[in-house]
Amino acid sequence: MTNPPTGRLFRVGEKHDLVLTRTFRAHAEDVWASVTESERTARWFGRWEGEAAPGRTIKIQMAYEEEQPWMEARVEACEPPMRLAVSTTDVNGVWRMEFLLSEVDGVTELKFVHHLQTVEGVGDIGPGWEYYLDMLVASRAGTPLPEFDSYYPSMKPHFEGLVEGLAEG
Template sequence: MSPIPTGRLFRTDQGSDLVLTRTFRALADDVWASLTEPERTARWFGPWEGEAAPGRTVKVQMVFEEQEPWMEVRIDACDPPRRLALSMVDEAGTWRMELLLSEVDGVTELRLVHHLSTEEGIGEVGPGWEYYLDMLAASRAGTPLPAFDDYYPSQKAYFEDLTTAD
């Protein structure tokens, strides 16, 4: 399988936004549950624990990463079922992102917006988000989960080229 990268890069006054989109034949409430309920996030990203609320921090286990590390994720904003803003800090730096849902006639669009402080490393970050969003889609559809090797390094050049496009 050779998944086709979909990410787009937008320059803003604050930096750059990497935006990836997926569409689901489902109500926004159901897609929201896939993004926020620990037993459902465990299927495609990893389980989490803690008291979830804006301004609070939860712990998320990255079960699809080597050594399945736990990381702290701060909930910056939560407006169910439309917007979830998160931030986390790891050895690669600070990650700020938003998950935005919009629904029309029972079809929900999910936009993952990764607010980049630098475009350096986008060749690794972009394929990772493509992989995780396709993991979400597969977990919702009950189909086999994709393999990360189908995304990286094959999509690296696509994302690096976004930084030079006008």
């Protein structure tokens, strides 16, 4: 059974942030390694190659997408073990994302933030991020990886409702 969606949408000036969280019984350094070390990102998202440093571009192979395509990601900020900011560019434009980690008493919260240019398509984007973050959870726990069909289209109404809630608020 897939967990319920965690995604929330916040207005930030003229733009919006899509925020999803996961909690781990682990130190921030260990969770950080899961989102920054190629052999560990390969378990839930895809392996990467290149020199990862602020201002540098790396190549990531999307291991769980059809045909396992490569994409480029620019490292905008890297502040171990608390903040990683990256951006990618594709046919839909620029995608700006951050991983923000905070630890209290050996429990780390990972906050994933997708800085949206527009809320158009959030119903399609949000379920994908839920899927990938649950892939991270499963890869760390050594449990079976989830199936994307458990996320999309069933979670689409949740994310579309977030947009509607902004319009009403």
